[in-house]
Amino acid sequence: MSAPQQKLPPGIRAWTDGRVEAAALRAYELVVIGCSMGGMKALMTIFEVLPKDFPLPIVVAQHRYKTSNEALPAYFRRHTALDVVDALDKQWVQPGTVYLAPADYHLLVDRDGEHGELSLSVDAAVAYSRPSIDVMFESAADAYGQGVIGIVLTGANADGARGAKRIKQRGGFVIVQDPQSAESPSMPEAAIAAARVDRILPLERIGPFLIELCRSTSP
Amino acid sequence: MANQPAQILDEQAKADLEEIEIRLLTEGIFRHYGFDFRDYSLPSLRRRVWKRVYAEGLSTIAGLIEKVLHDPQSMERLLLDLSINTTAMFRDPTFYLAFREKVVPLLRTYPFVRMWHAGCSTGEEVYSMAILLQEEGLYDRCRIYATDINEAVLQKAKSGIFPLSTMQENTSNYITAGGSGTFSDYYTARYDYAIFRPSLRENVVFAQHNLVTDASFNHFNVIFCRNVLIYFNNALQDRVQQLFLQSMEMFGILGLGKKESIKYTKVVDHYEDVDPEEKLYRRIR
Structure with a gap:
């Protein structure tokens, strides 16, 4: 899978460039991550390197079985300095905390004045998925505009592609896992095809890049 | 914010207008039909409203405002979109x-x-x-x-x-x-x-x-x-x-x-x- 045939933004040598161009350094407000098949391992690889004082809240939509158990946040917590919780409705998001979309709900992001707020829905599944990555990404783009960093990871479908496109339309930053490093490449490939993404990075480099990207963001 | 590309400012203006249209829609429905969706949570409301816009063959929320205020049957359909919560027996x-x-x-x-x-x-x-x-x-x-x-x-x-x-x-x-x-x-x-x-x-x-x-x-x-x-x-x-x-x-x-x-x-x-x-x-x- 080669990089998309698009003109590179000024200051970037390649789509896989690990450096952050000056124009991308701004005060971000939220990270949203979507993943499906193979997502557990991919998320872990990113969370492992993020420090406890990571300046942004991270909201994750991972396709999960309806009956998937409650042990998932605890499992993640053992491998990261970040706090990891299952999202509750109307919960305010905090920096350095990971919010997982609960099984069998859509997770949407909103604002309540100064605060980022989570909102759940039991509307019909979108493309057979609930939680849907597109639903989450689109709500984040609508609420945060260019304050959003969206990350599309491994997965065996096309969820997240529409959402990545919306984040880009609204001026946000999109990182896609290099399909070659993905357990299941369809989802990254679909996102790359749908949106003018900012970076395509091997999994191991996403975490360090994220830290670099947020260095001018204060919690 | 002055150095933002024009395209992104356009998108922001569109988003602001969308919110105005949603407020007008819920206000109109409340005054005319008495159903009060004005304090519904915006992200879900936005998705549901757009779903009805497309289902009615329209392209803007403003178009939907006109339709639901003059055609009670389309209001019925919107009401279904806004109020059906999918569930199952013994959910959870x-x-x-x-x-x-x-x-x-x-x-x-x-x-x-x-x-x-x-x-x-x-x-x-x-x-x-x-x-x-x-x-x-x-x-x-x-x-x-x-x-x-x-x-x-x-x-x-x-x-x-x-x-x-x-x-x-x-x-x-x-x-x-x-x-x-x-x-x-x-x-x-x-x-x-x-x-x-x-x-x-x-x-x-x-x-x-x-x-x-x-x-x-x-x-x-x-x-x-x-x-x-x-x-x-x-x-x-x-x-x-x-x-x-x-x-x-x-x-x-x-x-x-x-x-x-x-x-x-x-x-x-x-x-x-x-x-x-x-x-x-x-x-x-």
């Missing part, structure tokens, strides 16, 4: 298990139990509760008031007829929920439908009630409102929680959706946990 089976183990023993001490299922949608969870109460031998002294804003879904709920295709999931939920019988004994299969026993709704009163605009209508020992408040913003959640509090007997039980919490509402001090994981609470003041 562990909630029903906790109810069986922790609440039923309390209810046994009551001579008569009044329950309110607020926002019952198509009724799957009402029938689930009726089955549970029958199995526990409590049904005969219970009355369940099942209400929803939407008359069309109430008709469905009253019929007790559900797609046969959902019975596999329902059966598995029923077992996990601690069901003590055989699930298929509760319905008769006809073509593609499962027709539930009429005895299950003998003590159920189905009625239209709007949580946003209608007042309290009785006092209850149990109030269920599951996965309805998630569609409301904070201010409206607080108002509806006040309504529940006014309608709740002392030591009455409140049951919310699995990912809803009273933690973020103003009534939190009136309740203690019965099962915090399952969002079962008991009024203590």
Whole structure:
């Protein structure tokens, strides 16, 4: 899978460039991550390197079985300095905390004045998925505009592609896992095809890049 | 913000306009039809409104405003989009298990139990509760008031007829929920439908009630409102929680959706946990 045939933004040598161009350094407000098949391992690889004082809240939509158990946040917590919780409705998001979309709900992001707020829905599944990555990404783009960093990871479908496109339309930053490093490449490939993404990075480099990207963001 | 590309500023202007259109739509519906969606949570409202815009063959929310204000039938369709909450029998089976183990023993001490299922949608969870109460031998002294804003879904709920295709999931939920019988004994299969026993709704009163605009209508020992408040913003959640509090007997039980919490509402001090994981609470003041 080669990089998309698009003109590179000024200051970037390649789509896989690990450096952050000056124009991308701004005060971000939220990270949203979507993943499906193979997502557990991919998320872990990113969370492992993020420090406890990571300046942004991270909201994750991972396709999960309806009956998937409650042990998932605890499992993640053992491998990261970040706090990891299952999202509750109307919960305010905090920096350095990971919010997982609960099984069998859509997770949407909103604002309540100064605060980022989570909102759940039991509307019909979108493309057979609930939680849907597109639903989450689109709500984040609508609420945060260019304050959003969206990350599309491994997965065996096309969820997240529409959402990545919306984040880009609204001026946000999109990182896609290099399909070659993905357990299941369809989802990254679909996102790359749908949106003018900012970076395509091997999994191991996403975490360090994220830290670099947020260095001018204060919690 | 001056150095943002024009394209992004355009998108921002579009988003601002969209919000204005949504506000105008809900204001118009409220003034003309009396349904109040003004304090619905914006992200879900936005998705549902756009879904109806496209389904009506329109391209803007402003177009939908014109249509619903002049064509009551399109308002009916929008009302369905805005008020149907998909559910299943024994949705979140562990909630029903906790109810069986922790609440039923309390209810046994009551001579008569009044329950309110607020926002019952198509009724799957009402029938689930009726089955549970029958199995526990409590049904005969219970009355369940099942209400929803939407008359069309109430008709469905009253019929007790559900797609046969959902019975596999329902059966598995029923077992996990601690069901003590055989699930298929509760319905008769006809073509593609499962027709539930009429005895299950003998003590159920189905009625239209709007949580946003209608007042309290009785006092209850149990109030269920599951996965309805998630569609409301904070201010409206607080108002509806006040309504529940006014309608709740002392030591009455409140049951919310699995990912809803009273933690973020103003009534939190009136309740203690019965099962915090399952969002079962008991009024203590």
